Amino acid sequence: MVKGAAVTQESYLLHEDPFSGNCYKIRLTAALLGLPVERRFYDILKGETRTPEFLAQVNANGRIPVLEITTGEAKRFLPESNAACWYLADGSDLIPKDRFAQADMLRWMFFEQYNHEPNVATLRFWLSHIGEPNLSPEQQAMIPAKRANGDAALRLMDEHLARQDWFVGDSITLADIALYAYTHVAEAGGFALGDYPALSRWLDRVAQVSGYIPMA
Amino acid sequence: MVKGAAVTQESYLLHEDPFSGNCYKIRLTAALLGLPVERRFYDILKGETRTPEFLAQVNANGRIPVLEITTGEAKRFLPESNAACWYLADGSDLIPKDRFAQADMLRWMFFEQYNHEPNVATLRFWLSHIGEPNLSPEQQAMIPAKRANGDAALRLMDEHLARQDWFVGDSITLADIALYAYTHVAEAGGFALGDYPALSRWLDRVAQVSGYIPMA
Structure with a gap:
């Protein structure tokens, strides 16, 4: 805990x-x-x-x-x-106290909402919840861009995690939690997590944290 | 200041x-x-x-x-x-000290990156910087949805600002700054700010804050 x-x-x-x-x-x-x-x-x-x-x-x-x-x-x-x-x-070890580390954690959380969620989460929602044949023509036309942008977000994460175990500092923070949520189910959106080895090791690391609960 | x-x-x-x-x-x-x-x-x-x-x-x-x-x-x-x-x-009056107010300020800042910026800022960039004839067919097909979603974000802000002068608490915070940046130039993206009277008064209020600088 x-x-x-x-x-x-x-x-x-x-x-x-x-x-x-x-x-x-x-x-x-x-x-x-x-x-x-x-x-x-x-x-x-x-x-x-x-x-x-x-x-x-x-x-x-x-x-x-x-x-x-x-x-x-x-x-x-x-x-x-x-x-x-x-x-x-608030006040817990999930938020770093150091001024730069705290801002850097928020950096990854804003990245998650802007670069990751609209691509990785949206493709999962469209492909595994709504179903591709039920998408509008406008949505179908957006799939290739969302695929490319989602892979770019996963690649950036993978490169970062090749250098350190956690997104910020040396233990889990809200940045890891925010990015974990849609990353660990990204294959339901057609993303190949095996292409991202450091990211895959980090997914395992998050699931080992004391108190962890699965999504389903 | x-x-x-x-x-x-x-x-x-x-x-x-x-x-x-x-x-x-x-x-x-x-x-x-x-x-x-x-x-x-x-x-x-x-x-x-x-x-x-x-x-x-x-x-x-x-x-x-x-x-x-x-x-x-x-x-x-x-x-x-x-x-x-x-x-x-960090440490200034632009970030509320109260626990709920601080989280509520971040709420508006995440709203800005997820609901506002991809619509209000993107249409400004596309229409006044790239130019509509130069957009790809995929981008042109996305304009109506971005128009509707951008107007929904502006309407939500307007309804909130009809009840209070600032997004959180009783003075300017980072939530106001984050939302001001692309809202005050939204007409360059084809949005009619006159449709949002409380929001328009808030734009004037921000521009009166001591230390304010214009964008250009």
Whole structure:
């Protein structure tokens, strides 16, 4: 278990879809910190995160995950997976204390949302959840670019991990958790993880961390 | 000027393109903090961030901005605009101290990179920098979706800003800076800012902050 999770009177409810790697990030962070999180499930494909109730009460952006934080009578809602991980991990060893290392960890988390997720996660969603024949012509036309950009993100990660065991510093941080979530299931999007040996060793390393839970 | 910037022996060099809103975020953050930043210019369209030298020495991801931080003999390189802003603003009033407010600020910064930048900034780049006739058929086919998603992001911001003056808390934070950069030039991407009155008032508010510098 990672040290240093905040001791609070809070309780946590995760609004999520168990298929979503973004939701898994938050559950994995909480598991490594030993924090219990209740779960409420939504089916994105059935529009369950676009209902008037969801938009008014949980997230006006119509997306999951959202971390609901209850303190006494007060409820607060935090969208965006990486922000929810940051909240849970506040003060723990999952966030480096050093100024540069902390910013460098955020660097990889922004990279994940900008360069990795829209390619690696989207192709998994399209190919293994929606199914290629059901994609629109516009989506089908975007597959080659997403394939190339996803492989570029995986290659950059592999080169980095050939030089060090963890993305930042010498132990697991939120950067590893954020990047692990969709990378370890990237083959469902047609990516060949065997092409990335250092990255594959890092996937094994994450799965060995005390407190680790699998996605499914 | 915002209070609390770290006093260090560091100097900063920004590897940037002056057309880029992501680069401007870092310059605006530094200006509000009273930190001097040297600038080195690259032309993305000429491939100047994809040279072997740039990839080896500045950013293996081939992108700007990158903040180069020099401390004595040591040089460190920090890619990702929002991470560089975080580094510069460490300890200042641009980052809330409260645990939830800090995570909520990061929420808006991840929203910016995922929901806003790929739509609002990309249409500006395509339409006012590359030119619509020069776009590939795949890019042209993506314009309607990027228009709709960009307007959805601006509408969400407008609804939030109808209830409060700043994205988080009661003064400017990095969330405002990150979202301001591409929003205030969104008309160059064909977005009608007049459709968003609360957002338009917020744009004026940001431009009144002590230490503000314009993009151009």
